[in-house]
Amino acid sequence: MTYRVGLIQTRTPARHAAALEHVAPLVRGAAAQGARFIATPEGTNILQKDREQLLPELTLLADDPVVQGLQALAVELGVTILVGSALVKREDGKAANRAALIAPSGEIVATYDKLHMFDVDLPNGETARESATYEPGDRAVTARVDELKLGLTICYDMRFPALYRALALAGAEVIASPAAFTRPTGEAHWEVLLRARAIETGSFVLAPAQGGFHEDRRGTWGHTIAIGPWGEVLGELAHDEPGVLVVDIDPAASAKARAAIPNLKNARPFAEPGVL
Numbered sequence: 001m002t003y004r005v006g007l008i009q010t011r012t013p014a015r016h017a018a019a020l021e022h023v024a025p026l027v028r029g030a031a032a033q034g035a036r037f038i039a040t041p042e043g044t045n046i047l048q049k050d051r052e053q054l055l056p057e058l059t060l061l062a063d064d065p066v067v068q069g070l071q072a073l074a075v076e077l078g079v080t081i082l083v084g085s086a087l088v089k090r091e092d093g094k095a096a097n098r099a100a101l102i103a104p105s106g107e108i109v110a111t112y113d114k115l116h117m118f119d120v121d122l123p124n125g126e127t128a129r130e131s132a133t134y135e136p137g138d139r140a141v142t143a144r145v146d147e148l149k150l151g152l153t154i155c156y157d158m159r160f161p162a163l164y165r166a167l168a169l170a171g172a173e174v175i176a177s178p179a180a181f182t183r184p185t186g187e188a189h190w191e192v193l194l195r196a197r198a199i200e201t202g203s204f205v206l207a208p209a210q211g212g213f214h215e216d217r218r219g220t221w222g223h224t225i226a227i228g229p230w231g232e233v234l235g236e237l238a239h240d241e242p243g244v245l246v247v248d249i250d251p252a253a254s255a256k257a258r259a260a261i262p263n264l265k266n267a268r269p270f271a272e273p274g275v276l
Contacts, residue, residue, distance in 0.1 A: 006030025084178020113137025168201035173254035186221025202258035211240030229257035
């Protein structure tokens with residue numbers, strides 16, 4: 001039995017009201033095409049890389065106006081919405097890069113805080129220090145979406161296969177990888193990393209993305225993509241403009257792939273190598 005999913009590609013503005021106005025029509029478009037599960041990218045609620053401007057704008061997840069708007073849309077449209085991530089304030093006052101799964105009832109049924117912080121100096125002169133703004137999470141998360149078992153990750157997490165393996169071993173047939181991927185690394189690594197994670201785990205990998213040049217002058221890669229458990233590309237937006245990708249997935253294909261290549265079962269413990 002197939003299950004229709006919708007992946008949203010955005011160019012999120014630097015203010016909450018504009019961000020909701022931007023994403024809501026795209027979510028409606030996915031629902032109009034029959035998607036029952038709709039996933040948005042990392043930073044769906046606000047994108048602003050200047051932490052001095054960003055931090056005063058952040059609210060608790062429950063108070064975030066974009067999250068609240070998407071909760072109302074989930075109820076209106078009768079769909080499940082994964083907010084790929086919202087940049088929010090934690091209860092202790094620190095910031096979090098947090099995914100939120102919204103049921104058709106409007107209830108937030110699962111959350112996940114990004115585990116791996118993107119701290120890097122890129123060859124083109126761009127720098128990123130996520131750890132200067134966000135407190136990393138400390139747990140992997142799976143959740144049920146109708147007949148699907150979903151694993152949650154965010155962007156840079158895709159470079160850490162142990163997390164994807166843990167989600168697959170916990171039963172996830174579908175792993176969400178929402179992102180705001182940089183353009184240089186996106187061009188080089190986006191598709192190959194996501195296909196590798198799908199093949200290694202025998203999972204569907206769904207990667208809604210930010211795309212284009214944003215108000216804060218960052219550039220993101222776009223190219224929202226859905227990949228099957230055999231590593232096949234099921235659909236892709238081959239650009240960085242806002243848009244919607246709708247694909248049908250068959251959860252049984254995950255079990256079939258894992259039976260054909262049972263690497264999840266065949267792994268063996270080993271001694272770590274010494275330092276050379």
